[in-house]
Amino acid sequence: MKSAGEAADHIISAICDAHDNNPAALIEILHDVQGQKGHVPDGDLVVIAMALNLSRAEIFGTMSFYPDFHAQPPEAPVVKICRGEACQAMGALELADKFAAAPMAGEPVEVEPVYCLGNCALAPAAMIGDTLIGRADVARLQSVLADLKK
Ligand code: FES
Structure with a gap:
């Protein structure tokens, strides 16, 4: 039986797979993760980085550049x-x-x-x-x- 963390990792991996683990699709992947979870948790950055063969810093840098991406769930609509x-x-x-x-x-x-x-x-x-x-x-x-x- 998978732990909650493993299940979450599986969802993120599936999103990356749907984009052929293509680093050029990073923004679309971040949108898909945020669409699923409402935000992009810090722990997911490592999973995305491993899938795309990028560093966590590269993922974080892209994510933090665009104000549309949120690391925490919004407190209000x-x-x-x-x-x-x-x-x-x-x-x-x-x-x-x-x-x-x-x-x-x-x-x-x-x-x-x-x-x-x-x-x-x-x-x-x-x-x-x-x-x-x-x-x-x-x-x-x-x-x-x-x-x-x-
Ligand atoms: S939707 Fe294009 S300027 Fe507002």
């Missing part, structure tokens, strides 16, 4: 509001200010800026978890957050 040019032109900065002033009642949220979610045609864009939100407004953001709680 993360609301990403795009600050790219198209979204700024459609009121994203005002949306971020309004949302910060009217967060969910009693619910902490983390608001993070992002710079283009690839949804410019539906600006202002936002993302909560895996949910991409176009023509975002405060009510839609709050609605998606409420749905996450269910």
Whole structure:
């Protein structure tokens, strides 16, 4: 019978295998790990490093360069509001200010800026978890957050 650590290692190894243990796929691998676990635990860096034949420092360096990757699980839902040019032109900065002033009642949220979610045609864009939100407004953001709680 496998220990919890061995089972976790097996999941990480399977993710690396799905990318042919290709070091060029490191960012995709980190996204997949974070998608599975909600963050990329420190212990997984060694497993990834061994699978890709890279050093742990190389994995950590890549991971720490991109603010999207988290070593710890977020304490609250993360609301990403795009600050790219198209979204700024459609009121994203005002949306971020309004949302910060009217967060969910009693619910902490983390608001993070992002710079283009690839949804410019539906600006202002936002993302909560895996949910991409176009023509975002405060009510839609709050609605998606409420749905996450269910
Ligand atoms: S600029 Fe916001 S989605 Fe592209």
